[in-house]
Amino acid sequence: MGIVNATPDSFSDGGLFLDPDAGLDHALALVAAGADILDIGGESSRPGAQPVSEADEIARVVPLISRVRARTSVPISIDTVKPAVARAAVLAGASIWNDITALSAPGAPETAAELGCEVILMHMQGEPRTMQADPRYGDVVAEVCEFLLARARVAMAAGVARDRIWLDPGIGFGKTLEHNLALLAALDQITALGFPVLLGASRKSFLARLDPAARDPAHRLGGSLAAALVGALAGAACVRVHDVAETVQALRVWEATR
Template sequence: MQSNSQSHPHAQHEFLCGKYTLTLNRPHVMGIVNVTPDSFSDGGKFSSTDLAVEHALKLIAEGADILDIGGESTRPGAAVVSLDEELKRVIPVIETLSKTCNVPISIDTYKPEVMRQAIAAGADIVNDVRALQEQNALEIVTQSNVGVCLMHMQGTPQTMQLEPYYVDVVSEVKQFLVDRMNAVLAHGIVKNRILLDPGFGFGKTRAHNIALIQHLDELNAIGLPLLVGLSRKSVLGSITGGDEGQRLYASIAASVISAMKGAKIIRVHDVKATVDALKVVTAIQ
C-alpha cells in the first residue's frame, strides 16, 4: 500500500528509533564513526574500540544528533570484510556507547547477523546500503523496534562505479525507494521508523549525483524523511578538484543545499562545521 502522505512532503515527522524519538522539525546531523583499521592508525597504543568510542564522544560534544557506526568500508572498490571481523569491530563499540551516550546509535551494515547482534548490543537504527534486501534482514528489523534507513545502490561497492547507467536517474531511484518502502511497510514496520537515502555515489556518475541533488524535492514527495550522505564524496572532489582531505567546504555546501531542499538527516564526517551551518539554515527557514 502506498503512503497517502505524498500531499504533505513537508509534514513534520517523528522518527522512532529504538529507545529514542527524534522530532525532525530541523535537519539532524549523523556523525560517521568508521571502525576500520585504516581509519585508526594508532601504532598499537589503543584498541580501535577505544579510539572509536573516543571519536564518537567527540562527535556528540560537537553536536551530533545520531552516531553511525560502520565496520566495513562501502567506498567504490572496497574489499569485503568477513562477518566475524565486522562483528569484532563494531559490537564492542556499540555496547560501550549505548551505555555511555544519550543519542541514537546507528549500525551501518547490510549483513543480517551484524544487524541482529548490533540491535542486541543497543543499536537504535539499522542503516543498510542494500535496503534490507539480504535474506532475513527484513525479519530481523521487523522483530525489533529500531529505525531503518533504506538506501539505493546500483550494483555492489566492488562494481558500482564501473559504468553506472540510468535512463532517468531521479525517477528510477524514486521508484526503487518507493518499492522498498512498500516492502518494509508490508512486513509491519511502521512509517515512523523509516528513512530513505538516495545513495549519493553508490552507482552514480557525477551527472547522476547532481541530478539527484537538484531534484531532491521529488524524492521528498514520497513522504518519508530523507537521509543524505555527501560528505567528502568523490562527486565533490570532481567539482572542486580537492582530494578527500580538502573537501570540507564542498561538503558543507552540499549539506546546506540538501537541508534547504528538505533532507532531514545529514550524514557527515565534519560534525561541528555542519552543525553550525545547519543552525543558519534552520534560523532562516
C-alpha cells in the first residue's frame, strides 16, 4: 500500500502532494514502483495534528481520487475518520475505507455497510492531538487484539461483511517504543484473529528511538524495511509504506528465499 498524503502537515511528506497534479504524479509513480493499493488521505494523524473540517478534507481528496481513478485500476483506499468523506471518496472511485478510529464516528459502521467497501479497522489509544502524551497498557498485545475483535463485531453487526474487514494494530498511535516493539514481536497473534492485517510502520518515530541518527523521517528507510519484513514473516496481508520500490525489492528477495 503506497501512501499519498494530500495534506500540508503530515509528519514525513506534508505539503508535497497537496496539489492534485502533484498528488496524481506521486500516485502513478507509486503504482509504477509496484504499489498494489494507493492510500489517499486529506487529514494528518501525526501526533499533535489538528482536525480538518469535513469540507476541507473532501476538497483535498475527491479531486485527487477522481484523477487517479481515471488513470489506473489499482484499488484506492481513503484514509479518513469521517463517514461523509468516506462516502464522497467511494463515489469518486475509492473502494477501501481506512479508518484510524475503527469506525467509531456516529453512523460510521452503518455507512461502511451501505457503501459495501472494504474497511480497515485500526487501534489507537486516545486521539492524534494527545495520543503520545502518556500511553499505558496492562498487556498491549491482549488489549489491542480485544479492541480489534470488538470493533470487527460492531462492523459486522451493522452489516459489513466479514470478508470485507481488515485489522491494523496501529503502530505509533498511542504507543511507546516498548508497546510498538511488543506488537511487532507478537504480530502473528493479531494475524491469527482470522482477518487480513495491515501493518503501517513506515518512517515512524519509534524507528528514531532505536537509531537516534534517523531524526529525519526520510532517513528511516532501513528500519522501515526491517519492519515490513517482520510483518511479512508474521503473515501480514499488506504493508503501508512511503518507499514502495525499496519495499517491493526487499519483499521479493525475502520471498525468493522461502
